[in-house]
Amino acid sequence: MKFTGLLESHRLAAMLENSLDTEARKWKAPSFQGSTIKGTDISPMQYEQAVVWLEKLRSIFHFYPDTFFLAVTILNRMLASVKAQVKYLRCITVACLYLAAKTNEEREVIPLVKDLVEQSKCMCSSAEILRMERLILDKLQWDLYMATPMDFLNTFHAMVMSNSPSLFHDHLQINPSRHVALLTRQVQHCTACHQLLQFRGSTLALVIMTLELELMTADWFPVSSDLLTKAKIEHADFICCKETVESNLETLAPSNTVYLFISTSKDVRSRNTAIPACPTEGIPSNPLTVVSQKIDPPIGNTLASSIRSGLGNLIEADDEFDLGEISTMKMAKANRKNFS
Amino acid sequence: MGEVLCISVACGACCGGTGRAISASCPGTPSVSEENHTPELTDFSDVPCPVRALPPQWYHTVQVRRIRSLRARSNSDPLQGKNLGQGLQWQRKGLPFGNASSYLNLEKLGEGSYATVYKGISRINGQLVALKVISMKAEEGVPFTAIREASLLKGLKHANVVLLHDIIQTKETLTFVFEYVHTDLSQYMAQHPGGLLPYNVRLFMFQLLRGLAYIHHQHILHRDLKPQNLLISYLGELKLADFGLARAKSIPSQTYSSEVVTLWYRPPDVLLGATDYSADLDIWGAGCIFIEMLQGYPAFSGVTDVFEQLEKIWSVIGTPTEDSWPGVSLLPHYKTEWLTLYESQPFGSIWDRLARVMGAENLAQKMLKGCPRERISAEDALLHKFFSTLPCQIHQLTDVRSIFTVPGLSLKPEMRDLFFSHQKGSHHKPW
Numbered sequence: 189m190k191f192t193g194l195l196e197s198h199r200l201a202a203m204l205e206n207s208l209d210t211e212a213r214k215w216k217a218p219s220f221q222g223s224t225i226k227g228t229d230i231s232p233m234q235y236e237q238a239v240v241w242l243e244k245l246r247s248i249f250h251f252y253p254d255t256f257f258l259a260v261t262i263l264n265r266m267l268a269s270v271k272a273q274v275k276y277l278r279c280i281t282v283a284c285l286y287l288a289a290k291t292n293e294e295r296e297v298i299p300l301v302k303d304l305v306e307q308s309k310c311m312c313s314s315a316e317i318l319r320m321e322r323l324i325l326d327k328l329q330w331d332l333y334m335a336t337p338m339d340f341l342n343t344f345h346a347m348v349m350s351n352s353p354s355l356f357h358d359h360l361q362i363n364p365s366r367h368v369a370l371l372t373r374q375v376q377h378c379t380a381c382h383q384l385l386q387f388r389g390s391t392l393a394l395v396i397m398t399l400e401l402e403l404m405t406a407d408w409f410p411v412s413s414d415l416l417t418k419a420k421i422e423h424a425d426f427i428c429c430k431e432t433v434e435s436n437l438e439t440l441a442p443s444n445t446v447y448l449f450i451s452t453s454k455d456v457r458s459r460n461t462a463i464p465a466c467p468t469e470g471i472p473s474n475p476l477t478v479v480s481q482k483i484d485p486p487i488g489n490t491l492a493s494s495i496r497s498g499l500g501n502l503i504e505a506d507d508e509f510d511l512g513e514i515s516t517m518k519m520a521k522a523n524r525k526n527f528s
Numbered sequence: 529m530g531e532v533l534c535i536s537v538a539c540g541a542c543c544g545g546t547g548r549a550i551s552a553s554c555p556g557t558p559s560v561s562e563e564n565h566t567p568e569l570t571d572f573s574d575v576p577c578p579v580r581a582l583p584p585q586w587y588h589t590v591q592v593r594r595i596r597s598l599r600a601r602s603n604s605d606p607l608q609g610k611n612l613g614q615g616l617q618w619q620r621k622g623l624p625f626g627n628a629s630s631y632l633n634l635e636k637l638g639e640g641s642y643a644t645v646y647k648g649i650s651r652i653n654g655q656l657v658a659l660k661v662i663s664m665k666a667e668e669g670v671p672f673t674a675i676r677e678a679s680l681l682k683g684l685k686h687a688n689v690v691l692l693h694d695i696i697q698t699k700e701t702l703t704f705v706f707e708y709v710h711t712d713l714s715q716y717m718a719q720h721p722g723g724l725l726p727y728n729v730r731l732f733m734f735q736l737l738r739g740l741a742y743i744h745h746q747h748i749l750h751r752d753l754k755p756q757n758l759l760i761s762y763l764g765e766l767k768l769a770d771f772g773l774a775r776a777k778s779i780p781s782q783t784y785s786s787e788v789v790t791l792w793y794r795p796p797d798v799l800l801g802a803t804d805y806s807a808d809l810d811i812w813g814a815g816c817i818f819i820e821m822l823q824g825y826p827a828f829s830g831v832t833d834v835f836e837q838l839e840k841i842w843s844v845i846g847t848p849t850e851d852s853w854p855g856v857s858l859l860p861h862y863k864t865e866w867l868t869l870y871e872s873q874p875f876g877s878i879w880d881r882l883a884r885v886m887g888a889e890n891l892a893q894k895m896l897k898g899c900p901r902e903r904i905s906a907e908d909a910l911l912h913k914f915f916s917t918l919p920c921q922i923h924q925l926t927d928v929r930s931i932f933t934v935p936g937l938s939l940k941p942e943m944r945d946l947f948f949s950h951q952k953g954s955h956h957k958p959w
Contacts, residue, residue: 291675300667
């Protein structure tokens with residue numbers, strides 16, 4: 189990720205306007221009725237698993253995070269438009285990722301269908317994926333481009349940086365691109381929560397940005413409400429989404445395995461050899477190891493907020509500690525650098 | 529007229545009158561047969577018909593690129609000279625979009641790497657169309673170029689961007705139906721060798737930059753600008769086409785492939801391996817095309833590899849240094865020792881016709897800056913003094929209005945057309 193100085197605020201405003209317009213025209217999400225997605229036999233849990241699997245596949249194929257988000261928007265639009273049965277969910281999911289990759293990735297990174305089938309272990313045939321691909325194109329009328337939550341997050345982040353540079357300068361010990369990558373990760377967690385499915389990408393991105401601002405400064409309110417106005421988001425929607433996100437992020441740490449990366453894993457080192465540190469980010473590509481542990485709720489809460497603040501003590505203390513997902517993203521990026 | 533009514537009544541009677549009923553009662557049509565042959569589809573209760581929802585404004589005129597050898601074939605148009613009565617025999621009311629039988633193939637126009645283009649006619653409204661038939665590959669499904677082209681063009685509505693009318697899916701093939709545009713800039717220049725009339729270059733260039741300003745504003749990079757991809761209607765309207773390599777761009781930027789744009793139109797930063805380019809990529813290509821239109825031959829041509837291409841560029845704009853282009857030495861293919869160290873040259877001394885047209889040399893120099901950040905944006909270029917002789921209403925047009933809706937503006941006949949009588953009777957007015 190690259191920041192070339194401060195982007196003029198009018199360009200950012202135009203960009204936001206553009207994205208909001210796209211979202212207003214195309215955004216669609218499946219709704220839940222009883223214990224399944226309306227009109228289908230897909231349970232919330234199965235939906236969440238599909239999204240988590242998408243992220244896993246994204247990292248296997250070294251796609252950009254943008255591709256993951258695009259795949260999720262395609263999946264959501266698809267599930268909202270057809271009455272899909274759960275037996276086709278894997279096929280739909282993998283076809284959504286394939287379409288997102290074809291839309292967003294460069295030619296040299298787009299896999300052949302047979303490799304997709306093999307490496308994803310999706311248990312469907314090439315022919316099935318290709319049929320599903322055409323069905324999705326048909327259903328979405330070939331209109332795949334979409335403003336994703338990540339686009340909004342990047343725009344909001346750049347707007348805050350451009351309007352209140354001192355905020356970042358005074359309160360942030362990591363560089364902005366790393367900061368936005370951490371926030372992206374949080375948005376990614378949230379896209380896998382079925383309770384948040386009803387909220388648009390713009391709302392979700394603004395909530396994450398606001399929660400982050402709250403932790404960074406006491407003066408967060410005017411900055412956040414300025415963004416709220418610019419993004420023309422309903423206050424009620426925003427508050428409801430914020431509460432849901434807060435409860436989800438709080439339960440995130442205690443109820444889930446927390447990944448800490450500690451340096452010197454051979455496993456990761458082997459993946460990482462011959463990969464130069466990602467030049468645009470300035471993050472050292474340290475080989476890291478995974479330690480998973482259950483954490484008691486109080487610590488968990490601290491961790492949740494440190495995840496949210498993007499630079500808890502853990503990370504601040506030692507550059508070699510990092511949130512696992514971020515380094516995965518980083519490695520995927522570094523690997524891709526190598527590709528080209 | 530009576531015949532039309534009969535046909536539409538008959539069709540209405542047999543087809544039930546609605547789009548859905550029409551497709552259901554015509555089992556022989558490809559799009560329906562696909563539904564029947566695809567078992568999965570029956571599992572989704574609401575099987576889609578992709579184009580049913582297309583708004584009516586999608587149907588206008590058309591254009592596409594054609595191969596040079598088939599070029600001067602307008603006389604072969606089988607519909608030319610036919611009277612209205614004959615037209616009624618093939619034209620039907622009530623035919624659905626998205627259906628192969630709604631279009632008739634007339635002649636093959638050209639062949640590309642992943643598609644064959646035919647001239648066709650719509651049986652729905654009688655308009656000429658360009659049918660781009662895309663072959664599907666078993667190992668990769670729908671080509672990514674087709675996916676990008678369709679999903680990008682869906683969001684673009686501008687007088688200087690080619691219009692996609694319709695998409696037809698059958699089991700084996702995929703057809704994009706475009707507005708028909710009768711030639712492209714490459715052919716136009718081939719027909720008028722020795723450089724185009726500066727007045728016309730101004731009109732073409734303004735439209736090219738207007739199209740670029742529009743897509744760049746939508747954060748889309750074309751990434752394959754070259755004369756073959758700029759379509760020219762017989763009125764002189766220029767339209768950006770072939771969005772197969774184009775892509776949307778977000779902030780912060782990803783890095784992109786440096787294998788984009790035909791070599792001759794590729795900017796030096798990308799030749800040096802830069803992958804973080806932006807709208808400046810397209811501006812370089814547009815600058816090269818500008819010079820080519822005026823001068824009559826490509827600005828940086830005749831080379832076959834990246835380094836020759838760079839040498840050629842350095843010989844004009846000067847070999848870059850860290851002073852003239854901060855950061856250049858960090859690019860992957862930068863060499864500390866170039867064979868020759870060139871000084872930058874005034875463009876007018878290399879391309880003489882640039883010096884003879886007011887503002888042309890200055891505009892070209894602003895577009896062809898080595899350092900991408902210094903290249904002029906399409907939006908700013910539209911305000912350059914090179915265009916100051918054009919009527920000022922040209923800046924106030926809405927996106928979908930052609931510049932030729934401004935009173936008094938029209939393409940002038942090229943010198944060659946004035947000498948050859950075969951152009952007599954065309955719309956061109958002598959000046």
